[in-house]
């Protein structure tokens with residue numbers, strides 16, 4: 411299972427090849443597997459560039475539908491290019507979504523039941539009660555930096571401006587605070 | 602990024618916060634579409650970020666923050682209940698269901714001060730102490746957002762906050778501030 415963590419491409423290329431060669435039929439198993447693998451990655455791209463869970467979910471659906479259409483039509487000559495096709499499509503669709511060119515209703519109309527294909531696991535969450543205990547246990551400055559940073563995802567420069575520190579200072583405090591928080595939440599060190 | 606193009610934790614944090622230059626960002630965008638290991642590490646960064654955001658937003662933790670951050674909360678539409686106290690002042694205070702945050706703005710002579718500690722006493726007993734809290738020397742304020750969740754649950758009582766400046770020579774009192782807290786609805 412974790413072999414794909416180090417060498418992911420052959421698996422996706424193999425699935426892409428199966429989907430392409432099944433035409434005019436449809437290899438549902440290969441499609442589902444390819445979507446299962448790619449969906450979390452597209453979602454991460456969407457969360458990072460759209461900063462909105464619903465918009466990121468839309469991105470996943472649209473990009474996967476475009477990919478499957480392309481593969482079924484034999485439009486991707488070299489299946490090794492599946493990831494670069496996904497990358498390029500992500501970029502374009504993010505621009506559309508930012509402009510508000512694509513609305514979820516239109517999406518559902520266009521693709522209907524096919525949308526169920528990308529029925530993927532939700533992103534992982536931490537034990538919130540534990541996060542809160544651990545965050546409360548941090549030194550005051552570290553908690554302040556984390557709150558100022560993540561309340562609206564502000565970069566070190568902006569947080570530094572608010573606190574009268576340098577961006578370098580903020581990065582150092584942020585690093586220490588996140589390391590401590592992570593150890594406390596994920597390690598056994600209950601606060 | 603390190604060998605094999607994998608991204609370290611700090612790089613992923615910088616990526617999430619839009620701190621990378623365009624080229625590094627694009628490279629990592631591409632890598633994350635291929636690499637499940639880095640993707641899971643980014644999931645962890647995002648989960649920690651979301652955890653901090655949720656903890657703060659629902660009032661589970663307190664924070665000493667700069668005034669500019671309070672302005673930002675206000676601009677974002679958060680319902681704030683603000684108490685402003687000079688040294689020696691006391692105030693009748695509460696938190697209502699509609700209040701998102703309570704802001705305790707404590708004025709203090711902060712010019713030249715390097716470190717500020719705060720203690721909270723109730724019924725003459727020290728309940729909490731906060732070391733080396735952020736403060737705004739220019740405006741002469743220490744701004745505390747108490748954990749709203751705990752505040753809502755508190756009974757009607759009186760609390761005294763004491764600020765001290767700390768340096769090599771020891772401690773120097775900056776002010777005490779008294780809060781007569783009334784629990785909403787009794």
Ligand SMILES: [Zn+2]
Nearest residue numbers: 607608636639
């Ligand atoms: Zn990687």
